[in-house]
Amino acid sequence: MTEDPFVELKRHQREMWASFAPTALFTTPVAAHLVKFAQLKAGEAVLDVGTGTGVVAVTAARAGARVTGLDLTPALLDVARENARIARHEEIVWTEGDVERLPYPDASFDVVLSQFGHIFAPRPEVAIAEMRRVLKPHGRVAFVTWPPEHLVGRIFAFVARHSPPAPPGSSPPPQWGSTSVIGERLNGRFMAPFFGRGVMDVPALSIEHFRLFMESSVGPMQKLVERLAGEPATLDEVRAAFDALVAPYYFDNLVHQHFLLTRAQAV
Numbered sequence: 001m002t003e004d005p006f007v008e009l010k011r012h013q014r015e016m017w018a019s020f021a022p023t024a025l026f027t028t029p030v031a032a033h034l035v036k037f038a039q040l041k042a043g044e045a046v047l048d049v050g051t052g053t054g055v056v057a058v059t060a061a062r063a064g065a066r067v068t069g070l071d072l073t074p075a076l077l078d079v080a081r082e083n084a085r086i087a088r089h090e091e092i093v094w095t096e097g098d099v100e101r102l103p104y105p106d107a108s109f110d111v112v113l114s115q116f117g118h119i120f121a122p123r124p125e126v127a128i129a130e131m132r133r134v135l136k137p138h139g140r141v142a143f144v145t146w147p148p149e150h151l152v153g154r155i156f157a158f159v160a161r162h163s164p165p166a167p168p169g170s171s172p173p174p175q176w177g178s179t180s181v182i183g184e185r186l187n188g189r190f191m192a193p194f195f196g197r198g199v200m201d202v203p204a205l206s207i208e209h210f211r212l213f214m215e216s217s218v219g220p221m222q223k224l225v226e227r228l229a230g231e232p233a234t235l236d237e238v239r240a241a242f243d244a245l246v247a248p249y250y251f252d253n254l255v256h257q258h259f260l261l262t263r264a265q266a267v
Contacts, residue, residue, distance in 0.1 A: 016219030018075040024053040031055040038142035044110040049099045050117015054080030061089040068093040100126045107136045114143040122170035132189040142263040147177035150258040151249045159220045190264035201254040
C-alpha cells in the first residue's frame with residue numbers, strides 16, 4: 001500500500017467529529033429510512049461505514065442483519081458500543097478504521113451502508129472502490145447524502161467559505177448529494193442506482209438555539225467558531241449570515257434538512 005497523502009486530514013477529522021454524539025439522536029429516523037430503503041433481509045452480512053454512534057448499525061441488527069460498524073473516531077465507537085448494549089445487540093462488531101482502506105477481505109458483505117459517513121473520505125473513487133471490493137457478487141450499496149442545493153449542503157459550502165482551503169485533491173462532501181455525480185462515481189462497478197428523498201427534522205426553539213447546538217456538537221461549525229474567537233466582530237457577522245441561511249428552512253419549531261437516498265447493486 002502507498003502512503004496515504006491525507007493522513008493529516010483524517011487525523012483532523014477523527015478529532016473534529018468526536019463531539020458528534022448529541023447530533024446523532026436526530027439521525028435515528030433517517031437510519032430507519034435507510035435500512036428500509038436498502039431492503040435488508042434477515043441474516044445478511046452488513047457493513048455500516050462511518051457508523052458514528054451506531055444508529056444505522058443497531059437499526060440493521062434489529063432488522064435481523066449480521067452487522068459490522070466501522071468508524072474513524074474512537075470516541076464515537078465507544079458510544080456505539082453503549083447503544084448496542086442498551087439495545088441488546090452486543091453481537092455487533094465494531095472496528096476503528098478508514099473507508100478508504102477497509103480492513104476486511106474481498107466479498108465479505110451482502111450490503112454496505114453509509115449514513116452521511118463515506119462522504120467525508122477525501123477521495124470518492126478510492127472509497128467507492130473499497131466499498132465495492134468488500135461486497136459479495138451482486139451485493140448492494142445504500143447510502144444517505146446531503147444535496148448541495150439544500151440546507152446542509154449549503155451549510156458545508158458556507159463553512160468552507162470561512163475556513164482554510166481543503167487539501168488539494170480532496171472532494172467536497174456535498175458532491176455526494178448530486179444524482180449525476182453519484183451515477184458517474186458508481187458507473188462500472190454498480191448497476192444504475194435507485195434514488196429516494198426525505199427530510200430530517202431537527203427540533204429547535206429558535207434559529208439561535210439551532211446555531212448554538214451546531215456550534216457545540218458539529219465539528220466544522222465548532223472549528224469555525226474557534227478560529228474566529230479572537231475576532232468578535234467577524235464572528236458576529238458570520239453568525240448573522242448563518243442564521244439568515246437557516247431561516248427559509250425553519251418553521252413549526254423545526255429545522256428541515258432534506259437528504260438523498262441511493263441504492264445500487266454491484267455488477
